[in-house]
Amino acid sequence: MKILHTSDWHVGKVLKGQSRTEEHIAVLAQVVEIARAERPDLVIVAGDMYDSAAPTPEATRLVTRALSALRGTGAQVVAIGGNHDNGAALDALRPWADAAGVSLRGTVRESAADHVLEGETAGGERWRLVALPFLSQRYAVRAAEMYELTAAEASQTYADHIGRLLGVLCQGFGPGAVNLVTAHLTVVGATMGGGEREAHSVMGYAVPATVFPGSAHYVALGHLHRAQQVAGPAPVRYCGSPLAIDFGEGENVPSVAVVEVTAESTAKVRDVPITAAVPLRTVRGTLAELSMMDGDQPGWLRVYVREAPRAGLREEVQALLPKALEVRIDPDMLPQTAxxxxxxxxxxxxxxxxxxxxxxxxxxxxxxxxxxxxxxxxxxx
Structure with a gap:
């Protein structure tokens, strides 16, 4: 079977006051075009479809249209909630999603079976997918209790709870089907993309790759914005964001992952670049040096200006470089006091x-x- 894995759209993102709606329209249109060209059996959207838990009507319209368009390519579509999404609001959309043929999972529900999805490709390949939306530490404990696992003591770690939940949800993994997992979380050893919400990415929220079963053929993750493979008992991968979310991600290569796998073979993954978004670039220099730069080059700019701080400096820089959304004094120009x-x-x-x-x-x-x-x-x- 063939899978298209995407995540971390962050629709509704405003960057330093600059709306990115037009970029998102172009990016998601390109994702749909890739799906039409690749003809995947399954599309997985691994969380953070929105940038805000209170998305605007415009953002909601864009996300629902994108999900519908992906379903319109003939692929089965599964989408889960991320830490930026409002899981309960996504669950409220489930009647629409069901009617549209989209499997939407915003929060962990009382029935474990609600998070185990099954299907069959046109070629007869059976697949089974465990869909685990983002869980805060507090709700990880509640979810563990819902499934009547061993006593969920508050002192147990977030990783303990996630591991036990996945253990229950993946019990049905076995031969004869492609076994898949999608989740929105941070795996120990993975590299941050540069624009993630750190409170949900570090310390107690990082889990080892050993929480995933070796019987999984592919683990499709969301949350970190850099495309990367993570060493684990099964193929574990972040597809990354299809556009740079913030200036810290200027070096990332926006993409989606296309995966080919059977019940008897190892997953083969290739990244398909997304080129529709405006790049984010960081430049440095004095006003004289900045004046020599081509202000018409594509890309939003973060500028580290090598001048002493003074009133009106930002306006001078933006007069030279109108696409400068963020202007800062170069740290080397500030006093180095301990x-x-x-x-x-x-x-x-x-x-x-x-x-x-x-x-x-x-x-x-x-x-x-x-x-x-x-x-x-x-x-x-």
């Missing part, structure tokens, strides 16, 4: 405290102090 003594607040005016802050940052521009004074007077009035 620790700045904290100003004593008692009896000191906000103006004096702000002046101390400016001095600690190497910012000697009196006009900035004057702007602060004006703002403070307005607020005080």
């Amino acid at each position: 620790a700045t003594a904290r100003a004593e607040r008692a009896g000191r005016s906000p103006r004096d405290l702000f002046a101390d802050y400016l001095e600690s940052r190497g910012h000697a521009d009196e006009s900035v102090q004057e702007l602060f004074d004006t703002l403070y007077e307005e607020v005080s009035a």
Whole structure:
């Protein structure tokens, strides 16, 4: 069978005030075109379809149309909730999804069977898929209790709960079918993409690849935005995001994964690049150096300007490079102090405290102090 694995669309993303709706329309159209060309039997969307738990109507319309279009290629479609998604809201869409032929799983339900999906390709290959949406630490404990596993003590780790849940859900894996898992989580040893929500990516949220059974033919993961294979008892892969979500992802190659596998063979994976999004680039230089750059080159810019901080510097940079969404002082231009003594607040005016802050940052521009004074007077009035 052939599988198209995609995730982390983050529809509704606004980057430094810049809407990316048109980019998402183009990117998802390209994903659908790839599905039409590749003719997969199954499309897996491994979470974070939205960037926000409260998506706009426009974002909801774009996601539902994309899922419908993927189903329209003839493939079975399975989508799960990620940490950015509102799982309960996705579950509320299940009547629509069922009618559209899309299997949508937003949260873990009381019935384990609700997360085990089965099907058969046009060529007669049987497949079985365990779909595990994102679980916070609190709900991982509740989910473990729902399935009446061994006592779920609060002291047990997140990885313990995920491992036990997958153990129950994957009990039916056996010969004669392609056994698949999709989940939205962080695996130990994987590389961050640069734009993930760190609170749900590090420390207690990382699980070892050993939580996945060796009987799985392919594990389709979402959450980390860089496409990569992870060593484990089964083929474990992140397909990455189909577009760079934030400037930390400028070096990633946006793609979807196409997987070919049978019940008797090892999964063969190839990445298909997605080129429709505007690239995100980081540039550095003085104003003179920046003025020599071609401001018409494609891509949104993060600029590290090698100038002393001063009022109006951002506007000067954006006049040279209109696509500069983020302007920062190059860290090399800031004072390298190990620790700045904290100003004593008692009896000191906000103006004096702000002046101390400016001095600690190497910012000697009196006009900035004057702007602060004006703002403070307005607020005080």
